[in-house]
Every structure is written in C-alpha cells, then in structure tokens.
Amino acid sequence: MANNLHNAGTNYLYFAEAEAATTAEAICVPASAYLSADPAADATSFKFKNVLGTATANVVTLTHTAGKNKEVMAAMVEIMNSGKGKAGLIVVADAEVTTDKELTTATGGAGTSYDPAVYGTKTSVFHKAFNGLGVSAVAITPNV
C-alpha cells in the first residue's frame, strides 16, 4: 500500500516504545498513512498503513488516563494537521527511555564503570497536545 498523498509540506509522525532496538519498536510514517482509531479501557489504538507495504496495518497503542479516549483522538488529529507551512517530522509519542549505562573512567573516557552522570539519559517525550491526558506508554504492533 503506497501512500500517494504526501510530498513537500507533509507531516511525518514518529512513535517509539520504551525500548527501540528492533523492528516495530519505533516507526516513522506519513500522516497520510493514518487509517483509524479504536478505544479501549485506558488506551487508544491508532492504525497506520504498514511500513512494510503489506495489506496489513501497524497499530500504535497509546496508554492514557481512563476516559480520555476522545480527547486523545482529537489530539492526534490536531497533531496530524499541525505545522501549516512548516511541516516535518513530529515526535508524537516517543516513550524510549535509555539505560543510563556508560562504560567510562572518572574522566569520561573508555573504562570499566558506569557513570550516567557524565552522559545523562534520554527520557520519554510526548507531544504537548497530549498534556493533561495522561499519555504514558506506547506499544507498536506490526502486521495486524
């Protein structure tokens, strides 16, 4: 399934699970690949055309405060339609949290101990449109 309606000025959406190390743990898709949304008790799933081009979908499930499904859907629409005249990559929900491990010496070079204080860590990032909705986790299911 090709996505034919994107070119210059298109928004592209980025999602990542808590660990992004292999297939379907993170995806970037054009907003035009959006298919549908489906609510659950404390989560909403969004379907996108499969990045592998197959006749299946990639499902991105956002965990959020119970009862906020419609608000989360509205936020997604706001995000997909944002950036008029300034389209680009939008980090919608990046739950990737890196482990604060770094083999280093006290001076910061290669070594044998972990010193996260030297390098810091990456924490999760959720689009501001989700503020107040309790979006807290991302799950990506391929080939649905």
Added chain:
Amino acid sequence: MENYLFFADADGVDLTGDAGLYPVSKFIGIQPITATTTGVYFAGGTGVGDAPELVTLTHLNSATVLDDQADISGHKCQDIAKAIVRAMNAHPHSGGKIIDIVDLTNKKYAEGLSGLVSGVAITIDS
C-alpha cells in the same frame, strides 16, 4: 514536481542494488531493524511482484563505548527520520530535485547524516 531520494553504497554505482532513486510519493515509512540498522521503505519499484524496496542504513549503535550515544540519545532511527523528512519536504516551491540521502560512493550525505551512517544496502522486492 516532487523530490527524489538517492541512496548508494560505497563500492560504486554500477551494479544492481548498488544504488536506488525513489520518488518521495513512494515513501512508506522508517523503522529500526537492529540496534545498528534502520530500514527505510519505499513502495515496490520493479513492477514485478512489487514488494517494497528496503534501504538498510547501518549506523552508530549502543554496543561499544565509542558508539554508545544510542544509550544516551536513543535509537538513531529518529535522527535518520528527521534527516529524510527534511529532505522530502525540501524545495516546496520547485521540487523535482535529486537529493542525496546517503551516497557512500561519492561521500555525500543529507544534513545530519554525515558521520552517523556508515553503510547502505538496498533490497529490491524485499
């Protein structure tokens, strides 16, 4: 007119799979494959079978001290996505450009990818 994205490996552009040129309209998506590789997918380009074309980019990883930025700033697929999206949306009023994303033969890179991507592999009808 739309932009076209160019990828090439390091051993010359003279054999099948050495390089690929894809219209932006054929872009499907990006996802990590391993800690050190990211896949960029385009709708089939052969007209036969037409499974998607997969461009696999090898990049920095979290396995060694020198390359362990991924432990700190996350998987490099996001940086790669930013660079490719920037290229796809470039020249909005003219378009029709060939944009080097990663051309290892000629050492040309899209903004943000120099020093990040070290390998290109193209799988036709993946």
